[in-house]
Amino acid sequence: MTEAAPDISVVVPVHDEEGAAGPLAREIAAAFAGRSFEMVFVNDASKDGTLAELRALQAELPQLRVLSHGSNAGQSRAVRTGVLAARGPIVVTLDGDGQNPPADAPKLADLLASSPPNVALVGGVRAKRQDSESKRWASRWANRIRKNLLGDDADDTGCGLKAFRRDVFLRLPYFDHIHRYLPALMIREGYENRYLDVDHRHRETGRSKYTNWGRLMAAFSDLLGVMWLKSRSRRPGAISEF
Numbered sequence: 001m002t003e004a005a006p007d008i009s010v011v012v013p014v015h016d017e018e019g020a021a022g023p024l025a026r027e028i029a030a031a032f033a034g035r036s037f038e039m040v041f042v043n044d045a046s047k048d049g050t051l052a053e054l055r056a057l058q059a060e061l062p063q064l065r066v067l068s069h070g071s072n073a074g075q076s077r078a079v080r081t082g083v084l085a086a087r088g089p090i091v092v093t094l095d096g097d098g099q100n101p102p103a104d105a106p107k108l109a110d111l112l113a114s115s116p117p118n119v120a121l122v123g124g125v126r127a128k129r130q131d132s133e134s135k136r137w138a139s140r141w142a143n144r145i146r147k148n149l150l151g152d153d154a155d156d157t158g159c160g161l162k163a164f165r166r167d168v169f170l171r172l173p174y175f176d177h178i179h180r181y182l183p184a185l186m187i188r189e190g191y192e193n194r195y196l197d198v199d200h201r202h203r204e205t206g207r208s209k210y211t212n213w214g215r216l217m218a219a220f221s222d223l224l225g226v227m228w229l230k231s232r233s234r235r236p237g238a239i240s241e242f
Contacts, residue, residue, distance in 0.1 A: 013078030014096030095160030
């Protein structure tokens with residue numbers, strides 16, 4: 001007999017997160033206990049013990065699935081790999097560094113599940129962000145510029161904690177760093193977004209994979225690309241079948 005698909009798939013991209021990945025998986029399992037869910041961790045070619053740490057947990061956590069890239073492809077590709085493999089109609093994403101508390105994840109999934117079909121995404125907004133002042137300053141400016149240029153409705157696209165409809169996500173044009181532009185792309189497809197405040201924690205292990213300068217360079221070219229995508233979008237209105 002084929003196993004029934006879960007209601008929710010929690011997708012977590014990880015790269016060199018030994019020491020964080022295992023505790024995070026246990027927290028996710030505790031947060032979604034009693035629900036129909038699966039965890040899909042995508043190891044993006046880690047060079048440390050991340051993969052071994054996750055594989056060792058699979059006997060303890062039957063909901064845990066572990067996928068692994070043969071070469072490093074970045075966070076957005078890892079998210080897409082997880083979404084393609086996901087079996088649930090609602091996908092929840094969290095960053096693999098453990099800074100997104102899994103306890104907040106079910107409330108995003110619940111809000112999306114109770115929303116009308118035209119709502120495709122519920123994004124987390126880090127109410128008390130636990131990052132350096134320079135990182136918070138850079139994010140504030142990046143969010144302000146992005147909102148003005150793209151006309152989206154998100155105050156914090158950098159928050160990794162999001163819930164979205166799997167089928168809608170897979171309709172979006174893929175590019176590297178797409179995870180930072182999901183609200184704008186959902187609107188481009190004719191959908192609406194919702195947002196909820198979530199907690200944020202200090203990073204306990206590892207180190208950030210990005211610098212403020214690296215983010216700025218990527219964001220500039222990405223913004224131009226998303227602006228072009230918006231300019232080339234045409235909506236068909238209501239679709240009828242006869």
